[in-house]
Amino acid sequence: MSIDRNIIDRIENETDIVALASEFVELQRVGKNYMGLCPFHEEKTPSFSVSPEKNIAMCMGCGQGGRPIKFYQQIKNIPFAEAVKELAAKLGIELQVGNIKDNKNEKYFNILKDAVSFYKINLTNSTSGLKVIEYLNKRKINNESIDYFNLGYSPDYKDLLYQALRAKNHDTTDIIDVGLVKRDSDGSYYDFFRNRLMFPITNEFGKFVGFSARTLNSKDKNKYINSPDTVIFKKSNILYNINEASLDIRKQDQIILFEGFFDVISAHQNDVKNGIATMGTSLSNEQVKLIKNQTNNVLISFDGDNAGINATLKILPNLLRNRLFVNVLRLPTKTDPDDFIRTNGKDAFLKQIKNESIDAYEFEYSQLLKNTNIKNTNEVQMFLQELNNMLKYSPPAVIDMYKKRAAKDLNIDEQTIKVDKVKQFQPEYIPERKPIIKLSNKYEQAEKRLIILMIRSKEWYERVQSRLTINDYSTLELSNIRTILGVYYSDNDDFDLTTFKTYLKDEELNCFENKIQKHEHWVEQKYLEEKEIEEYISLLKETKDLRRLLYLKNNISEKSNNGLIPEKELAEFMELQAKLKNIKESWYDGY
Numbered sequence: 001m002s003i004d005r006n007i008i009d010r011i012e013n014e015t016d017i018v019a020l021a022s023e024f025v026e027l028q029r030v031g032k033n034y035m036g037l038c039p040f041h042e043e044k045t046p047s048f049s050v051s052p053e054k055n056i057a058m059c060m061g062c063g064q065g066g067r068p069i070k071f072y073q074q075i076k077n078i079p080f081a082e083a084v085k086e087l088a089a090k091l092g093i094e095l096q097v098g099n100i101k102d103n104k105n106e107k108y109f110n111i112l113k114d115a116v117s118f119y120k121i122n123l124t125n126s127t128s129g130l131k132v133i134e135y136l137n138k139r140k141i142n143n144e145s146i147d148y149f150n151l152g153y154s155p156d157y158k159d160l161l162y163q164a165l166r167a168k169n170h171d172t173t174d175i176i177d178v179g180l181v182k183r184d185s186d187g188s189y190y191d192f193f194r195n196r197l198m199f200p201i202t203n204e205f206g207k208f209v210g211f212s213a214r215t216l217n218s219k220d221k222n223k224y225i226n227s228p229d230t231v232i233f234k235k236s237n238i239l240y241n242i243n244e245a246s247l248d249i250r251k252q253d254q255i256i257l258f259e260g261f262f263d264v265i266s267a268h269q270n271d272v273k274n275g276i277a278t279m280g281t282s283l284s285n286e287q288v289k290l291i292k293n294q295t296n297n298v299l300i301s302f303d304g305d306n307a308g309i310n311a312t313l314k315i316l317p318n319l320l321r322n323r324l325f326v327n328v329l330r331l332p333t334k335t336d337p338d339d340f341i342r343t344n345g346k347d348a349f350l351k352q353i354k355n356e357s358i359d360a361y362e363f364e365y366s367q368l369l370k371n372t373n374i375k376n377t378n379e380v381q382m383f384l385q386e387l388n389n390m391l392k393y394s395p396p397a398v399i400d401m402y403k404k405r406a407a408k409d410l411n412i413d414e415q416t417i418k419v420d421k422v423k424q425f426q427p428e429y430i431p432e433r434k435p436i437i438k439l440s441n442k443y444e445q446a447e448k449r450l451i452i453l454m455i456r457s458k459e460w461y462e463r464v465q466s467r468l469t470i471n472d473y474s475t476l477e478l479s480n481i482r483t484i485l486g487v488y489y490s491d492n493d494d495f496d497l498t499t500f501k502t503y504l505k506d507e508e509l510n511c512f513e514n515k516i517q518k519h520e521h522w523v524e525q526k527y528l529e530e531k532e533i534e535e536y537i538s539l540l541k542e543t544k545d546l547r548r549l550l551y552l553k554n555n556i557s558e559k560s561n562n563g564l565i566p567e568k569e570l571a572e573f574m575e576l577q578a579k580l581k582n583i584k585e586s587w588y589d590g591y
Contacts, residue, residue, distance in 0.1 A: 005502065005503060005505065007084070007088065007093065007095065008069065008084065009505060010091070010093060011068060011069060011084060011087045011088055011091065011093065012055065012067050012068055012069060013055065014091055014093075015055070015068035015087055015090070015091065016052075017050055017051070017052060017055045017056065017057050017067075017068055017071070018034055018050055018052050020057070020068055020071070020072065020087075021034070021036075021048075021050045021057040021071065024039050024075050025037065025038075025039050025048060025050075027050060028046075032051070032052070032053060033049050033050060033051050033052070033053075034049070034050040034052075035047075035048065035049055035050075036048045036050070038059040038061060038062060038064070039075060039247060039251075040059055040062055040064035040065070040074070040075075040247070040250050040251065041059070041061065041062045041064075041250065041251050041253070041548070042251050042252065043061065045555070047059055047060045047061040047551065048060075048065070055067060055068065056071075057071045058071075060551065061547070061548060061551035061552075062471075062544065062547055062548055062551070063471075063473075063543075063544070063547040064250075064471065066476055066479075066480075068087060069083050069084060069087060070480075070483070072086070072087055073470070074470055075247065076206070077204070077205070077206070077243055077246040077247070078205050078206065079205060080483060080486065080487055081487075081490070082205065105231060105232050107170075107171075107174055108174060108177065108178050108230070108231060108232045109207045109208060109209075109232065110170070111165060111170050111174060111175060111178050111180070112178060112180075112200075112207075112208035112209060112210070112232075113208050114164075114165060114168055114170070115161060115165065115180055115208075115211075116150050116152065116198075116200045116208050118152075118161055118164050118165075119152025119153055119154055119161075119198040119200075119211075120150060120151075120152045121152075122152065122153045122154070122155050122160075123146070123151065123152045123153040123198075126153070126155060128153065128155065128156065128195070129153040129155075132153045132197055132216065133146065135197075135216075136151070136197075139262065139338075139342070140266070140269075140342045141262075141265055141266070141269065142269065144269075145265055145268065145269045148268070149199070149200075149241075149265055149268075150200045151197065151198065151199065151200075152197075152198035152200070153196075153197060153198060154191065154193040154194055154195065154196045154198050154213060155194070155195070156194050156195035157191070157194070158188075158190045158191065158194075159181075159188070159189055159190055159191055160191065161180060161181070161191045161193075162175065162180075162181045162189050162190070162191055165180070165181075172189070176189075177230060177231065178210075178227070178230050178231075178232065178233070179192060179210065179227040179228040179230050179233070180192055180193070180227075192227075192228075193211060193213045193225070195215075195216050195217060196213035196214055196215055196216060196225075197213065197214040197216060198211050198212075198213050199211060199212045199213070199214070199240070199261050201226075201227070201233070201238055201240060201279075202241075202242075202243050202244070203232070203238060203243065204239075204242050204243050204246075204290055204293070205243060206243040206244070207232075209227075209230075209232045209233040209238065210226065210227030210230070210232070210233035210235075210238070211226070211227050212224055212225070212226045212227075212240075212261065212279070213225050213226075226279065234286075235279045235280060236279070236282075236284040236286060236287065237284070237286040237287065237290075238279050238287070239276045239277070239278065239279065239287055239290050239291070240261055240264060240276055240277040240278075240279060241264050241268075241275065241276045241277060242276050242290055242294070245264075245268075245273060245274050245275060245276055246294055248273040248274040249274045249276075249294045249295055250294065250295070250471075251274070252274045252295075253295050253297055254274060254295055254297040254298070254299060255274060255275075255276055255291055255294060255295055255297070255298050255299070256272065256274055256275040256276070256299045256301055257275075257276060257277070257278065257291075257298055257299065257300045257301065257302075257315075258275050258276065258277045258278075258301055258302070258337055259277065259278060259281075259301075259302045259303060259308065259311060259336070259337075260277060260336065260337075260338060261277055262338040263275065263277060263301070263336065263337040263338045263341075264276065264277045265338075266337070266338045266341040266342055267337065267341055267349070270341050270345060270346035270349065271346055272341075272346060272349065272350070275301075278315070281311045281314060281315075282314060282315065283314075283315040283318050283319065284318075285318065285322075288318055288319060288322045288324070289322075291319075291324065292322060292324065293469055296323070296324055296325055297324070297325050298319060298324050298325070298326045298327070299326075299327050299328075299329055299353065299357060300312050300315070300316075300326065300327070300328045300329065300360075301329040301331070301337045301353075302336075302337075303331070303335070303336040303337075304330070304331035304332050304333050304334060304335045304336065305333060305334050308331075308336070309367060312328055312363070313364060313367060316360050316363075316364055317389070317390075317393065319360070320360060320361075320393055320394065321393035326359070326360035327357045327358065327359055327360065328357065328358055328359075328360060328363040329352065329353055329356060329357050330356040330357070330358065330363075331352065331356070337349075340352070361390070361394070361398055361402065364390050365387075365390065365402060365405070365406075368383060368386050368387065368390070369383070369409060374409070374410055374411075380410060383406075383410070384406075384417060384418075387402065387406055387417070387419075388418065388419050388420055390402075391403075391419045392419055392420045399419050403417045403419070441474070442539060443474035443539055443540065443542075443543055443546070444474040444475055444478065446474065446535070446536035446537075446539040446540055447473060447474040447475070447478045447479075447482075447536070447540060448478065448515060448516060448519050448521070449519075449521050449528060449532075449536055450464055450533070450536050450537070450540070451478065451481055451482060451485070451516060452516060452519060452521045452522050453528055453533065454482070454485060455485070455495050455500075455516075456495070457494075457495070458489045458492075458493055458494070458495070461485060461486070461489050462489075464533070464537065465482070465486065467537050467541075468537065468540060468541070471543075471544040472540040472541050472543055472544065473540065473543060474540065474543055477507070477508070477511045477515075478511070478515070480508055480511075481504075481508060481511060481512055481516070484503050484504060484508065485500075487503060488500050488503050545576050545579060548576060549573065549576050549577065552569050552572055552573045552576070553573065555569050556569045556573060
């Protein structure tokens with residue numbers, strides 16, 4: 001069954017938006033409203049406005065926020081239904097069974113949550129656990145970080161966790177299914193993790209789904225072991241700290257990709273909070289998708305030894321072919337980020353990022369050239385093969401640049417350097433060179449047409465929505481229509497107009513009937529071609545930066561009128577302009 005519309009209305013109307021926003025932002029009263037620094041992006045002048053009268057919390061700069069449910073969903077990076085449940089609990093509103101679909105995995109999440117508590121208690125309340133805390137403190141991990149990252153200790157007993165979970169009435173089969181317990185040949189049960197430092201792993205919504213465990217026995221062959229793949233945990237679909245860092249990632253518009261958990265923890269402890277870690281030495285398409293949902297900018301900070309360099313080279317192709325802007329941080333040889341930060345501190349790490357970060361292509365090319373004897377023809381042939389692999393997903397300008405550079409470095413004719421065209425970089429949208437009809441508001445038109453497409457079937461909804469984030473919208477009212485369409489499809493497989501309208505309150509119904517049902521694509525039942533769909537998605541993905549651009553433009557004008565020099569704003573404005581120009585022009589130049 002669906003979430004009762006009356007429940008949603010009660011939450012939206014009864015939630016004190018000032019109190020809710022104050023949990024995340026320090027607010028000051030300014031007239032009828034409250035202002036604070038935006039929690040969604042970096043700023044020095046408050047642009048985050050909270051209106052008690054309208055019950056809205058929104059940033060005037062980046063456009064993030066909205067009414068209570070949407071604000072809470074964005075700030076916590078959780079699904080709509082989860083936001084409803086949590087806000088309902090804050091208000092003491094009881095959600096009847098059927099208000100929200102039962103999550104079939106909830107029982108597994110609850111087991112993992114209880115296991116996290118068990119390991120935390122054993123870390124702080126056992127003799128062996130206190131020795132682990134001493135070990136962590138020697139690594140300069142303080143107690144606040146231990147608590148924040150929910151670190152724990154799995155005791156060296158056969159079935160202590162199993163007995164604790166059974167005492168909480170968890171089913172044995174379910175405990176086995178989440179990989180915490182195994183069955184012995186004699187029919188007894190034993191804990192999978194024993195005598196290890198426990199790192200709980202959450203999914204992108206902050207739910208505990210598994211563990212990574214570090215050995216405390218120097219004789220143990222396996223330094224780290226992970227939970228086995230289960231119904232809620234697949235190592236290739238998870239990135240450590242991705243949920244917890246999401247707000248800081250959005251503020252910085254960048255992810256720092258580390259190799260180890262201790263790297264993430266040390267960085268966070270030193271106020272570098274946009275760090276996440278891989279769950280191994282590779283990076284799957286699902287993991288790249290998690291990154292793209294947060295930002296297009298990645299800084300790789302792996303170990304400075306050969307293993308770290310090789311691991312970096314291994315993950316670069318998947319990041320680049322997915323159109324991410326990637327830089328690589330060079331650290332001193334045989335130094336990992338954890339060591340560097342512990343030894344030198346935050347300021348030195350930030351200085352290293354500023355002075356020793358190079359773009360991914362430069363990093364890969366330099367390593368390739370460094371490891372090639374250009375006087376050996378066999379090695380030159382291998383160099384050219386690897387250069388082809390490096391460039392085949394790249395934009396034309398990059399290909400041209402490195403073909404010229406390689407020709408000079410190898411002292412050969414540039415025409416002899418071939419790059420496969422079959423797998424060359426393909427942009428999400430390649431506009432035609434013919435004149436395009438200019439719309440009164442092309443972004444709003446794009447969203448309307450996509451909504452009409454998404455209404456045609458659940459499959460189209462999922463296909464389009466998977467490409468967009470909560471930041472990609474033209475207007476709040478159309479964004480709300482898309483959100484409600486998602487709620488509708490979570491309850492129904494086919495679209496029924498009459499049923500869908502019951503999900504809309506008055507202002508949303510008015511928007512739908514006037515902006516969607518009266519649109520020519522609805523009236524004339526027009527269908528979109530593939531290139532049109534790509535165009536409209538690309539347009540919506542520009543909106544976040546455009547909102548920021550308009551905010552900066554107004555801010556620059558205001559400061560200039562007051563005799564101030566808006567140096568920082570101008571620099572950011574120019575950078576954003578270049579970024580948007582690159583989106584529109586550079587990627588398809590030459591095709």
